Amino acid sequence: MAKLRVPSWLSSERNGSTANMDVDKKRLNRRSFPGLATTRSKEESLQKKEEEQSEVSKVESPESRMLVLAETIRVETERLQTYLQSNGIAQPSLSVDGPDDFPLLPDEIQQSRQKIVLATKELTNLVRGPRESVRYDVWSYLDTLSLQLINSYQIAKLVPLDAPIKLTELQSKTPLEPVNLARALRHAMTNNIFCEPSPGLIAHTANSRILAQDTSLQAWIGFNSEDIFPAAGHVMQALKSHPEATSITHTGFNFAFSTVGEEPMFVTLGKDPVRARRFANAMLSFTNGEGYEVSYFVDNYDLSDVNERGGTFVDVGGSHGFVSVEMAKKWKNMKFIVQDLPKMISSAPQPICEDATVAERISLQVHDFFTEQPAKGADVYYFRWIFHNYSQPYAVKILKSLIPALKPGARVVINDYCIRDPGSENPWDEKLMRSMDMIMGTLFNAQEREEREFCELFKAADHRFDFKGVYRVESCKMSVIEAVWNENGVEAQVDECKE
Numbered sequence: 280m281a282k283l284r285v286p287s288w289l290s291s292e293r294n295g296s297t298a299n300m301d302v303d304k305k306r307l308n309r310r311s312f313p314g315l316a317t318t319r320s321k322e323e324s325l326q327k328k329e330e331e332q333s334e335v336s337k338v339e340s341p342e343s344r345m346l347v348l349a350e351t352i353r354v355e356t357e358r359l360q361t362y363l364q365s366n367g368i369a370q371p372s373l374s375v376d377g378p379d380d381f382p383l384l385p386d387e388i389q390q391s392r393q394k395i396v397l398a399t400k401e402l403t404n405l406v407r408g409p410r411e412s413v414r415y416d417v418w419s420y421l422d423t424l425s426l427q428l429i430n431s432y433q434i435a436k437l438v439p440l441d442a443p444i445k446l447t448e449l450q451s452k453t454p455l456e457p458v459n460l461a462r463a464l465r466h467a468m469t470n471n472i473f474c475e476p477s478p479g480l481i482a483h484t485a486n487s488r489i490l491a492q493d494t495s496l497q498a499w500i501g502f503n504s505e506d507i508f509p510a511a512g513h514v515m516q517a518l519k520s521h522p523e524a525t526s527i528t529h530t531g532f533n534f535a536f537s538t539v540g541e542e543p544m545f546v547t548l549g550k551d552p553v554r555a556r557r558f559a560n561a562m563l564s565f566t567n568g569e570g571y572e573v574s575y576f577v578d579n580y581d582l583s584d585v586n587e588r589g590g591t592f593v594d595v596g597g598s599h600g601f602v603s604v605e606m607a608k609k610w611k612n613m614k615f616i617v618q619d620l621p622k623m624i625s626s627a628p629q630p631i632c633e634d635a636t637v638a639e640r641i642s643l644q645v646h647d648f649f650t651e652q653p654a655k656g657a658d659v660y661y662f663r664w665i666f667h668n669y670s671q672p673y674a675v676k677i678l679k680s681l682i683p684a685l686k687p688g689a690r691v692v693i694n695d696y697c698i699r700d701p702g703s704e705n706p707w708d709e710k711l712m713r714s715m716d717m718i719m720g721t722l723f724n725a726q727e728r729e730e731r732e733f734c735e736l737f738k739a740a741d742h743r744f745d746f747k748g749v750y751r752v753e754s755c756k757m758s759v760i761e762a763v764w765n766e767n768g769v770e771a772q773v774d775e776c777k778e
């Protein structure tokens with residue numbers, strides 16, 4: 280049997296694991312903006328491989344692996360519990376009044392959480408065994424299905440927060456036929472969404488209660504289960520008919536919603552204000568998730584020179600402008616333009632923000648980013664969660680459409696994932712990023728990109744884009760990828776984008 284390697288992030292030896300983590304952290308947060316850091320070199324990758332090889336010597340026999348994992352779970356749970364207790368933070372609980380989220384935690388405590396989740400998952404896999412694990416992993420879509428029914432029929436809002444409700448009474452409040460309501464609820468209960476304290480009585484858990492209260496979360500579940508889930512079921516069909524998989528109108532989404540060869544997903548959503556609003560709110564929920572907070576960008580991206588000269592920041596594909604609102608609060612001398620498709624712009628809140636001194640510096644503009652950029656001579660063109668929606672031909676077109684508007688020194692800033700080498704991300708984030716990559720393929724035939732791919736993208740659009748590199752703030756999952764417009768740029772060298 281092949282031997283299992285113990286990854287350094289899972290080791291329960293405190294000093295060893297912390298030391299490894301520090302090394303990893305330093306390595307992974309290396310940035311390639313001039314003056315801030317240097318690009319990860321081949322030698323460093325090799326060195327990492329060697330370090331990993333040496334981990335093989337710490338191989339555990341399959342019999343003891345369960346105990347290693349159990350010990351990791353015990354040690355890390357104790358660490359998390361102690362931290363919460365000594366800081367007066369409520370302990371996690373599934374009961375209806377359990378806390379909604381963890382507060383911002385120090386890095387090492389956050390890593391404890393990650394280790395617990397990942398060790399628990401591996402231990403579950405080991406204890407179930409390979410055949411049973413794989414056999415039933417494929418049923419994970421049923422978790423989405425039961426959640427879709429509950430969310431779509433707004434069942435969580437029908438269950439009182441303070442007392443259980445009889446299933447029969449709940450049935451009378453929904454158009455869902457009793458068998459289907461009971462089956463969706465009882466399936467969701469296997470995921471701790473609702474509980475049945477005694478037969479026929481339905482009550483909230485913390486999970487179902489948050490679903491009843493959080494409208495952005497409802498939108499997130501709605502978008503994922505009603506737009507992405509059907510699209511995922513049509514990916515095979517899309518790939519079989521268009522194996523090259525670059526067209527944005529021949530995707531799983533297009534096959535699911537009968538728009539093949541007609542229009543991309545955003546146009547479809549844009550035609551329906553309810554769906555457009557749900558998408559915007561879903562993005563808000565996602566953005567508020569751990570490691571995606573807009574504050575990482577707002578707090579760390581330096582615009583003091585632009586602010587000093589009262590410059591302009593264009594948020595291209597900026598949805599309802601929530602990034603610009605936060606930026607305008609910080610940079611009080613700057614102007615902001617939020618651009619998006621007509622339906623998105625018309626459904627944006629008016630005023631965009633309560634504070635008039637912020638709102639008056641933000642304008643909304645209808646603009647299709649595949650056409651010539653109308654905001655000429657701005658200082659920054661910012662794209663958040665845009666480029667990962669597009670395969671290379673489209674992404675190049677978006678950049679080319681900017682060129683007539685660019686003044687020398689204009690910054691083009693992409694705020695997206697930047698994928699690292701397989702296995703170099705912590706597994707928690709790796710799963711998230713790989714999942715997002717799958718979703719991008721499903722909806723757009725698009726992809727998440729590595730640093731080299733971003734560099735190649737800019738160079739493919741125009742050699743005058745001076746690629747500055749990738750910057751990622753500690754604990755943030757998103758990277759800032761930047762290029763500066765250089766009128767006198769020289770023809771790109773073939774090797775320029777290689778690691």
Ligand SMILES: C[S@@+](CC[C@H](N)C(=O)[O-])C[C@H]1O[C@@H](n2cnc3c(N)ncnc32)[C@H](O)[C@@H]1O
Pocket residue numbers: 545562566595596597598599618619620623646647648649662663664665668
């Ligand atoms: C994934 S969302 C990102 C929104 C926002 N930047 C954020 O960070 O949440 C993509 C946005 O691009 C907009 N969009 C899609 N196609 C567009 C186009 N051709 N021109 C302008 N905006 C577009 C969508 O309406 C949506 O608001």
